Amino acid sequence: MTETPQRKKRIIELDDALAKVKDGMTVAIGGFINSSHPMLVVRGLIKRGCKNLTVVGPASSGLEIDLLIAAGVAKKVVAPYVGGEVLAPIGPAFRAAAERGKVEIFELDEAMYYAALRAAAQRVPFNPWRSGVGTSFPQMNPAIKEFKDPINGETLLAIPAVNIDIAFLHAATSDPYGNVQYIGHGYGDRAIYAAADETYVQVEQVVSNEQIKADPLKTAIPGADGIIRARFGAHPYSSPGHYIEDKAHIKRYVQAATAWAKSDDFAPLKAYLDEFVTGPKDHAEYLERVGIRQLLSLDEY
């Protein structure tokens, strides 16, 4: 009797994942403010010179989105917030690019953001939302329309679907077949995945299928299209259960981006990009430049 054919592994090289991204696509980045961003991908998009992307950030985006703006990758940003909390209350490049008309903002709040992603996941052109009636949102974002609901005639906002061509996420583990599990709740990554046509996930570690099956409730992404091996792959941001954010490194970026924002001096940003984004030939070299001693200092406990 014939052997049962076996499954293909979904572990792919970073460059093969990045090659899926074409100019003008809508690309999403997972995580939340200072945590869990797929930073191999973020740096990779810049290094490859991707342009004209619509970037869907996390519901609360961090400075990874700011970096994509600074590097000229993002033509348009879908995000209810871009900043780094105390490390940068407002993303410096986000602020500067917005003020200078160099990036388009798809203005919405977090609830509208999820309504838009959910519409994409559900394959409907919009979802209704109540909060926002009476505010400036429909004026700031003309894609959001005020309308009368067809049941009661109440005034609501129609939030258009934001369809994601490719989502990039960072998580704790996956098996070789793309069953991804987080440590902790995973922020809004599941909602991003649900709205995306394809999803590639960086993980700290690839684990056995048996380990995944030991707790199927934890499987947040049941079948990513590709898994990218990425130890310390969220650096300089935190990776829950693995390491905290690298504040010193983030501050270095903030300083560079602030110089651009305040005095239109791109030199410090260029230096940052040269050293940490375009310079290193791969992730290992990036981590070498950060320094193992520094990485080992990022323990949670």
Added chain:
Amino acid sequence: MTETPQRKKRIIELDDALAKVKDGMTVAIGGFINSSHPMLVVRGLIKRGCKNLTVVGPASSGLEIDLLIAAGVAKKVVAPYVGGEVLAPIGPAFRAAAERGKVEIFELDEAMYYAALRAAAQRVPFNPWRSGVGTSFPQMNPAIKEFKDPINGETLLAIPAVNIDIAFLHAATSDPYGNVQYIGHGYGDRAIYAAADETYVQVEQVVSNEQIKADPLKTAIPGADGIIRARFGAHPYSSPGHYIEDKAHIKRYVQAATAWAKSDDFAPLKAYLDEFVTGPKDHAEYLERVGIRQLLSLDEY
């Protein structure tokens, strides 16, 4: 220094939970076909003579909803399916009452059902859905309206919110403070909870808060309004991780309900109700009538 005040336990008596139900309310029952229904509550609603309830069943409702129809508790049923799979492909009382005009059916499919519950959870009057355009649903259920979406002008169905006054669920465990965890995925119970103003949950076992905190991802209901102790509380239906369904008992009900459906003879149903619903003075007596030997035969493995 004053002691920190401590939390109130949310464990309540069945009768105190049932006393919240008033004539004409919309009440939801959790679970899925032959599993996880809060049967102390189902029997209790009948025993108390509740009337004119709108009963929101699980997305695939089992014979617990059939029983509520048979006993005259449900004036209206919101459910995309009522049956028991091989044990009763169509709920006999559901079928008979529908054919005789004794119960109103809020006709929808599972996706519309969740769209309706989600609208209640989100406090919007409706949610749009695409599937169903071109079918008989808007004709069978005039509350569902066809409309043109305000963004693209596509034809969609507006599914009205189904707001739940009180939801009753059955789960594996809770701590004394209403943090409820399931064994397995828990079917659609989370969606019912999200759409309800109040939620009371039967559990097989109350566990420590420390046990709940050991795996917070498992907490499906973060704060039920009341927890009802209910070992074997889903009987005759299964309780995942605890016991399988009692087919012999279910068949006994099916036989009684089928007699009513086929020949309009209510006597077998009355006998069933007398023996297992109105007769036993409490849950312990119900289980005594079922028999410990029978209960012990329901092991999963």
Added chain:
Amino acid sequence: MQATTKEIMATVLARDLVDGEWVEVGANLPVPRAGVLLAHLMWGANMSVMIAMTKANVLNEPVIEEFELITDQRATRWAEAYYLHNDLVENMKFRKRGVFFAGALQIDQYGNSNLIGIGKDYKALKFRGPGAIGVCNATVMNSRFHLVVNSHDPRIFVPKCDFISALGWGSGGDDARTKLGLPGGGPRYVVTPLCVMDFEDGSKRMRLKSVHPGVSVEDVKKNTGFELVIPPTVPTTEPPTDEQLQVLRTRIDSQGILQK
């Protein structure tokens, strides 16, 4: 070895499935279940097979036990991932690679179908059916679907459904679904104990595709309540190979449900 009608039906469904597709295996639907598992074990190792609302890894199970009830918790023991039922029904992206199997009380010549009931007046049905379950949605959101019924007679195959709970090709025509904005590919096959039918290009009228061994074209015509498109030659449905049949009988249907 001689295949039974149900084994042939399962094999027809299996042959339509392509590696990488996403399919749900219902409980108490032994024919589609067997079809899905046959494809999965023989050439679809990368299919996502859903059992009891879990994504199951059964590829190397020597015997894949059948469960009578979808709520049997034991059916979830192979899970790699749980789906909350609401996510399963509301998140639709994965269904682009999905294939669905639907039953029906009534089916018309365009593959429209009815699970609601029989009777002209919805408020006074002569026969109340089980309800649409998830069929209305799943027949739209998956890439295509097949209608699978356990009997073939003029009560099921009717000129007009009393109610349509799952749209087929409407009143006919290739654009019947796209003009309503529906994304899925619609019904492809109708598989019965007598035959396999598909839908004629252009008109989308139901067409006889093959008859099972021992069944005549005439048998099908007289058991169908509307006029089928009958091609000049109608082949016999291809039975499973010996190897397929062996996999069916030893690994998938060890209880012999398809042989009854």
Added chain:
Amino acid sequence: MQATTKEIMATVLARDLVDGEWVEVGANLPVPRAGVLLAHLMWGANMSVMIAMTKANVLNEPVIEEFELITDQRATRWAEAYYLHNDLVENMKFRKRGVFFAGALQIDQYGNSNLIGIGKDYKALKFRGPGAIGVCNATVMNSRFHLVVNSHDPRIFVPKCDFISALGWGSGGDDARTKLGLPGGGPRYVVTPLCVMDFEDGSKRMRLKSVHPGVSVEDVKKNTGFELVIPPTVPTTEPPTDEQLQVLRTRIDSQGILQK
């Protein structure tokens, strides 16, 4: 013991909270955080306290450590339940018992506020703000909210917001929100380093409620860019009791952030 301004502000927020309410403790919002925890420890044992998207059980923690970042995984270690961020933002029933705290770049006399930016033309802002985050929704869906700002000056308290990202009382009037179909109770207090303000019944114009120790009514008026309703007598904001201050300093704010 003498309370600092921030400790007084936190105490004002605490006193508004009732046992059983549902509240989120943001990171890097030390004043609302301290207010919530003070109420929780002193009289709100049954409050649902949300820390870093988890329902936290901190009632018996001797010291509730402060975290600088909301993404600090260590802040989730007290969790009884995780909320997926999308569920937190989309499932609104629990917010009927919710109380929310909002910051702003601009606030007008009706408590409308702006987190988007400064400038007349949205396409050419003079100052781009951080964005609305979840404030637009949370200020509608919770039972009420408080505006809390770290400075009190005419750049924040403006006659008219350039953009409204969170609605207060619109153009005034008790029915400003209900006539738009908004369910929440709207803004109740505005808490600043100078004073506490609320909204006059009927007109819903902002009204001075109390001034913090050492602050005069005149100080408030000259730092507010619109005309406040000033009652005939304006009390001094009630400081925390000694016991409250001790709980604040030993269990909630052990790093002394509110004392800086």
